[in-house]
Every structure is written in C-alpha cells, then in structure tokens.
Amino acid sequence: MGRYVIRRLLQMVPVFIGTTFLIFVMVYALGDPVAAMFGDRAPDPATAAQIRHDLYLDHPLPLQYVHYMGQIFTGHFGKSATGQPVTELMGTAFPVTLRLTLVAFAIEAVVGIGLGLLAGLRRGRFADSSVLAFTLLVVAIPTFVTGYLLQYFVGLKWGLANPAVAEGAPIGDLILPGIVLAGVSLAYVARLTRTSVAENSRADYLRTAVAKGLPRRRVVTVHLLRNSLIPVVTFLGTDIGGLMAGAVVTERIFNIHGVGYQLYQGILRQNPPTVVGFVTILVLIFLAANLLVDLLYAVLDPRIRYA
Amino acid sequence: MTVISEGATAAPQAAQTAPLLEVRDLHVEFHTRDGVAKAVNGVNYSVQAGETLAVLGESGSGKSVTAQAIMGILDMPPGRIPQGQILFQGQDMLAMSGEQRRKIRGRKIAMIFQDALSSLNPVLSVGYQLGEMFRVHQGLSRKAAKAKAIELMDRVRIPAAAERVNDYPHQFSGGMRQRIMIAMALALEPDLIIADEPTTALDVTVQAQVMDLLAELQREYNMGLILITHDLGVVADVADKIAVMYAGRIVETAPVHQIYAAPAHPYTKGLLQSIPRLDRKGQELYAIKGLPPNLLHIPSGCAFNPRCPMAQDICRTEVPVLHTAGPGRGSACHFWKETLGE
Numbered sequence: 001m002g003r004y005v006i007r008r009l010l011q012m013v014p015v016f017i018g019t020t021f022l023i024f025v026m027v028y029a030l031g032d033p034v035a036a037m038f039g040d041r042a043p044d045p046a047t048a049a050q051i052r053h054d055l056y057l058d059h060p061l062p063l064q065y066v067h068y069m070g071q072i073f074t075g076h077f078g079k080s081a082t083g084q085p086v087t088e089l090m091g092t093a094f095p096v097t098l099r100l101t102l103v104a105f106a107i108e109a110v111v112g113i114g115l116g117l118l119a120g121l122r123r124g125r126f127a128d129s130s131v132l133a134f135t136l137l138v139v140a141i142p143t144f145v146t147g148y149l150l151q152y153f154v155g156l157k158w159g160l161a162n163p164a165v166a167e168g169a170p171i172g173d174l175i176l177p178g179i180v181l182a183g184v185s186l187a188y189v190a191r192l193t194r195t196s197v198a199e200n201s202r203a204d205y206l207r208t209a210v211a212k213g214l215p216r217r218r219v220v221t222v223h224l225l226r227n228s229l230i231p232v233v234t235f236l237g238t239d240i241g242g243l244m245a246g247a248v249v250t251e252r253i254f255n256i257h258g259v260g261y262q263l264y265q266g267i268l269r270q271n272p273p274t275v276v277g278f279v280t281i282l283v284l285i286f287l288a289a290n291l292l293v294d295l296l297y298a299v300l301d302p303r304i305r306y307a
Numbered sequence: 308m309t310v311i312s313e314g315a316t317a318a319p320q321a322a323q324t325a326p327l328l329e330v331r332d333l334h335v336e337f338h339t340r341d342g343v344a345k346a347v348n349g350v351n352y353s354v355q356a357g358e359t360l361a362v363l364g365e366s367g368s369g370k371s372v373t374a375q376a377i378m379g380i381l382d383m384p385p386g387r388i389p390q391g392q393i394l395f396q397g398q399d400m401l402a403m404s405g406e407q408r409r410k411i412r413g414r415k416i417a418m419i420f421q422d423a424l425s426s427l428n429p430v431l432s433v434g435y436q437l438g439e440m441f442r443v444h445q446g447l448s449r450k451a452a453k454a455k456a457i458e459l460m461d462r463v464r465i466p467a468a469a470e471r472v473n474d475y476p477h478q479f480s481g482g483m484r485q486r487i488m489i490a491m492a493l494a495l496e497p498d499l500i501i502a503d504e505p506t507t508a509l510d511v512t513v514q515a516q517v518m519d520l521l522a523e524l525q526r527e528y529n530m531g532l533i534l535i536t537h538d539l540g541v542v543a544d545v546a547d548k549i550a551v552m553y554a555g556r557i558v559e560t561a562p563v564h565q566i567y568a569a570p571a572h573p574y575t576k577g578l579l580q581s582i583p584r585l586d587r588k589g590q591e592l593y594a595i596k597g598l599p600p601n602l603l604h605i606p607s608g609c610a611f612n613p614r615c616p617m618a619q620d621i622c623r624t625e626v627p628v629l630h631t632a633g634p635g636r637g638s639a640c641h642f643w644k645e646t647l648g649e
Contacts, residue, residue, distance in 0.1 A: 212439065
C-alpha cells in the first residue's frame, strides 16, 4: 500500500508540471501583461522595459516558468489587478467555493445515488424511465440556462430562496446555487449508479445473498450497493476538482465571490498572477482528489488492493 | 398428463416415513418476448432426511430451475409458477409469505452453487460472508460470528482457517472456494442442501475431494441432499436415487445402481452410452443425435421423440405417463419394457 501511494505521488509530478506550464505559457506568452496594465494608452518604452525587468519578463519563457514556480513555492503569488496580493484573494475565495462545492457534492451524491438505485432496482418500469428522462433533460440543458431559470423562478418570482448569495456565503443561500452546480454531475451519477446496480443485480453473488436468507434490505445495501458504488465513487472523487473549477458560471449567476469569480476577474483584466495562481491551486486540488479516489478504490475493491 | 406414480418418488429404504421435501406436479414458465418458455412441466420428486437424490439432465432440462423454485430464488417475473406444490416438512412453501420463505432459506434449506468465484461476493472477506449467516439468522455479534466462521472453515478442512478468515474469495483456489460455499450452506445445519453442479467448475482430482467432503458431511448431519448434475460419473458414488430430466419433465427415476445396470428410458440409455469408456478406446464416442428441444416449442407427444431411436407414431401424439417399472423405478416411455428388456 505504501509503495502504491508513493508511485501515485510520483506520477503526479509530471502532470503538475505539464498542466501548470501550459497555463503559464498561455497566459504569459500569448497575452502582453505590460500592455494590459496601461489599458488603452501606449506605454512609455523605458517604463515598459523597467516593468518587464522587474517582473522577470525579459528572460526566456522556460526560465520565467522556473522563476515563477520558485516564487509560488515560497508563497509569493504576486499581486492582482487591484493591487491586492493574490494570496489574500485566495484566502477569501477558496473557503467560499469550498462551501459551495461541498453543498453541491452532497446533493450530487445523495440525490444521484438515490435516483440511480431506484432506477436500477426497477429496471424497465415507470420509475426507471422517469429517472432516465429527467437525467437526459438535465444533461441537455446548459448550466447557465438552469441557473438563470431557477434564480428567476425560485429566487425572484416565488421567493423561496435568496436570488443572490449574501456576503460571507451562508450555507442556506448556497443551496440553490448548489443544485445548479450539481445538476449535470448529478445526472451522470444517477446514470452510472443505475447501470452499475442493474448489472450487479444479475450477478451470481447476489443470488447467493438471497439464497442465504438475508433480508432484502441487507441484500441491497451490503451486497448490491457496496459493489455498485465502486465506479460511482471514482466519478464522484474526480468530480470534486471539476466542481471547484466549474463554479465559474454558477458563481457569476449567483454573485458568489469565490474562485470562479476571481478567475473570471483575472481573465477579464488580463492579470496573469491571479489566473496562473488560482489555476495552479486548482490543479493541486484536482490531483489530490484523484489520489484520494485511487486510495478509496483500493479500500472498496480488495482485488485491486492486492494486485 | 401428469400422473404421480408411487414408485416414482419413494426410495425403497425410506418408503414409509414422510418425505423431507416433496415436489408435486411443479410447473415453471418464463414469459419472454418470443413467447412462453415452459422450463418445468410437471415435476414430481421427493427427498428423505439423509438421502441423496441426483437430478440428472442436459442444460435446459429444467433441473436448475426446479431447484431455484424450491429455494425461492427464481426471478419472478419473468418466471411464474402456474401450478404445483413444494412441500417442505409437510408445508407447502409456495403458499407461504415472502418473509416465511426467507426464514427457511439458509436456515433449513441451503444451496451450493456451481461457480464459487462468481457466487461469492468479491469485495467482502470470506469470514464476513460466512459470519453473516450467524449474524442475520441467529443475531450473533461480529466477533462471535467470526469465531463461528473459523470453526466452519476448519470443518470443511481449509488449512490455516484462523489466518485465512479475513481473506477475499479471489485469494483462494477453486477447490477451497467451493469448500467455502459448502461451509456457508452448512452454517446453520440445514435439513436439506441443494447442490447445483457443485463440482463442474473444478479440476477432476479436486472434484472427487469436494464430492467426498459433501457426502461425508451429509451423512454426519443426516441432511437430505439434492445433487444437480449432468455428470453421470459424479452421481454413481454418492447418490441413493436418480431422477433424469428432459425438457422439464422427469423421464426416469430409479435407485442409483439399477439405472446403470439397466436403464428404462431411451434417453437415459443414450446418456450412459455417451460416457467415454476405457474398454472402448479408439472407437467413436456415442452421441445422442439432435439437439435439446427449444422450450418455446416443445415437441408434441414425448418431448424426446425427435431424437429417440425407438420412436413410433404413438410417441409423436401421446405424452407418456411415468410407468412403474419395478420397485422404486419409473419410466416415462411408451416402450419402457422394450428398453429395459433389450
């Protein structure tokens, strides 16, 4: 097990370097950060050169990248467009997004697995068809459509929830955005669970469980669900990273000042430290989530643990 | 159409006691898109305590479906039992509630399946799966159940049971896995065990070991045993009586040695002739011509008539009843006398 973890950790290194280098190249090489600082005015060449020197921009790109990474690992993420340190933005943004992600994740896991189990146990019947139709609909409609529709109807017209999230992002306000954010993933979880449950409910070991005289409840939870959740857990784990990064649209709709909002601002104002800094942290989260899934997978399936 | 023959069901040594299990005129059908598949068409058999009944037949003969109906693990739908009774210790199980039947499963009637690897849950340790029987049926604690599981594994002679109790099914060899299946069936000392091709998936040498173990434990606990198989070799040593099934019916029943000496049904005869024999080395192996019948369209009259070397006109029109063909013997053939006398 220990060697397995170390191997997985080592595999992450090239992934981390590859993704961060790509985002670095895209932001620094394709845009001109100095020009962005001056807006419409043409910068004075001497000043521009000075800024380039100060920002280490007069070096070759790979050197710039190494220099930047060195800065990041000592905690220097640079300054945002407003002059605030990027680390300060992160300090306020990540807790908010994390809360939103957790709300969305809980909805996705509970509702998705619940619907999937229901459909899988009643294959070919009304409940099954309804779940399939519902998930198809959810997958087909883009997030910004469901987001604005729910905001309009639930938030404004019927007044059941706050249409925008208040300062500090209380959990109560995050439920509606959580539903919007969870939507598409929830549909995938439901479908994945359904397929897995349907497949496993025909398995020989399930027949054995029935033949042992176990109550149906136990047959379903201990024998069927346990086995069926293995692929679902994989999806859920990798989706944590996706949920955190994918909150850009949802955060904008509900005016949540989280990671998505800051990223959006960073891109809009062409501020490289914000964009690269946030993305680097997201990459790390993504990698950590993946590692967690691999470990969880080994816990759930002994055939992998001992392989 | 379905005549219950006295001689057909009662074994000679236990003729007067009430049977442990009695299947009466059992019918099972499956509703499929293409029509109704009649898998079991009026099966009668009985098992006494301590007795071994071997149910013999090709795939699709209805032997496993009958067992699943007894066990109450048929998928319904698409399966349906339109007719028949399954009397266990005198009570009709088909008339019981689901909960009543569940309490019989595992506790009074247990089943051993063919492929132990797929029949054991891959993500739970064998100790957990064995212990589950005691936890659910007897309310034992996790710890007590595990101790019982180790005891059971010792009982079926799995070496180093105490160390292996936390291992998973894939870590055992095929023979050891089948022993675990047997241990699981034995756990609550049931009155009847149904073994559905328990040795088919095993090597020949391991087959004999597993079969011997099963026979020995059966004697020890005085259980009834229904041994479902298509292997005539397995049957000879352990069974008391045999029921041969074809197209969802019993075509011949007999005490085990009589059937080898003189079969009373052309199908049984064909089966016996198709066993490879050392003294016929080099000769072509006999095979029953044709294929097993399509259960959606079972031939009229005797279902075996298209493949039968003795078939006459009557075989194509009239379903033969199970004729008494001697003490404890029955044959569902119009020409059983001729078959027997040849």
